[in-house]
Amino acid sequence: MARLNREHSDRAIPQLEELLKNSNLLDRQHPEVAIPQLEQYIRSYGGDATALASDILAGVTAYVGLKKVTGTMPNIGDYDATIDEKDEVVSIPLGYHNGNGTVSIDSDEQDKITARNIRDGVSILGTLGDFGTYQSKSVSQSLVDQIVEPDPGYDFLSQVKVNKTIVQAKTVSQSLSDQVVTPDPGYDYLSQVTVNKTIVQEKTVPPAVTDQVILPDNGYDYLSKVTVLRCWDIYYTLQDDGGYDLLDENDNLILIKTEE
Numbered sequence: 001m002a003r004l005n006r007e008h009s010d011r012a013i014p015q016l017e018e019l020l021k022n023s024n025l026l027d028r029q030h031p032e033v034a035i036p037q038l039e040q041y042i043r044s045y046g047g048d049a050t051a052l053a054s055d056i057l058a059g060v061t062a063y064v065g066l067k068k069v070t071g072t073m074p075n076i077g078d079y080d081a082t083i084d085e086k087d088e089v090v091s092i093p094l095g096y097h098n099g100n101g102t103v104s105i106d107s108d109e110q111d112k113i114t115a116r117n118i119r120d121g122v123s124i125l126g127t128l129g130d131f132g133t134y135q136s137k138s139v140s141q142s143l144v145d146q147i148v149e150p151d152p153g154y155d156f157l158s159q160v161k162v163n164k165t166i167v168q169a170k171t172v173s174q175s176l177s178d179q180v181v182t183p184d185p186g187y188d189y190l191s192q193v194t195v196n197k198t199i200v201q202e203k204t205v206p207p208a209v210t211d212q213v214i215l216p217d218n219g220y221d222y223l224s225k226v227t228v229l230r231c232w233d234i235y236y237t238l239q240d241d242g243g244y245d246l247l248d249e250n251d252n253l254i255l256i257k258t259e260e
Contacts, residue, residue: 057096082106134158140188141165167191174198174221200224 049064056062056071063069074095081090084106105113105125118129135154138161139146148160168187171194172179181193201220204227205212214226 076101084109132156137161138163165189170194171196198222203227204229 051062051064051069053069053072055073056069057073057075058071060071061068062071074093076093076095076097077100079093079097079101081101081103082105083090083103090103113124113127115127115130118124118127118131120130120132122129133153133155135150135157136159137148137150137157139148140163148157150157165188166186167189168183169192170181170183170190172181173196181190183190198221199219200222201216202225203214203216203223205214206229214223216223
């Protein structure tokens with residue numbers, strides 16, 4: 001019996017048909033001869049096949065070369081996966097896929113990808129952001145911690161300017177009562193307060209026949225001591241007009257009193 005022409009596969013099938021017609025392989029009375037011979041021809045013709053068991057679906061058999069091979073490729077069918085982390089990588093399992101599986105971003109994460117959640121001018125997965133109205137703000141210095149936030153209608157602060165503190169050195173006079181010293185308008189704080197010294201005066205006065213108010217002379221703030229001379233430290237000299245002079249013990253004129 002002639003063998004199939006392996007060099008010209010396009011002629012193999014017609015040759016096989018011719019062989020079957022002209023041989024006793026078609027003799028149904030001798031199946032024990034026909035079937036093994038036919039199998040030998042078919043297996044011999046597939047001797048140059050390169051498929052491996054892993055290339056064939058699990059549970060499916062095929063003839064590769066002169067051997068019957070049972071496939072080991074897993075049947076994955078539909079394979080679905082979701083991504084819920086930025087750096088997550090989905091590994092596709094080895095095996096047969098029917099083409100209906102999908103890999104997508106988790107629905108909860110998709111809901112977060114909105115224009116309002118993305119900075120203005122930035123696009124994430126095709127969604128262009130519109131969030132980010134910036135404000136430049138100025139604040140004054142404070143003696144306590146302060147939290148600076150955007151005003152209503154703004155999303156972020158592009159910069160915060162802390163205004164310099166304007167301080168004042170102030171001078172005040174002493175007082176007989178408590179006094180509160182504050183900066184003048186236009187100043188924030190007092191860098192120093194100078195309390196002027198008090199200029200006091202000691203004064204000596206003669207006695208008088210009426211009440212007298214003793215005041216410090218010009219250039220003095222207060223009287224630290226007032227001495228009223230004793231009566232015998234002075235004496236009178238009568239004047240022609242009925243008045244008198246007060247002289248001290250050294251004949252220094254203290255007071256000229258005229259008759260009213």
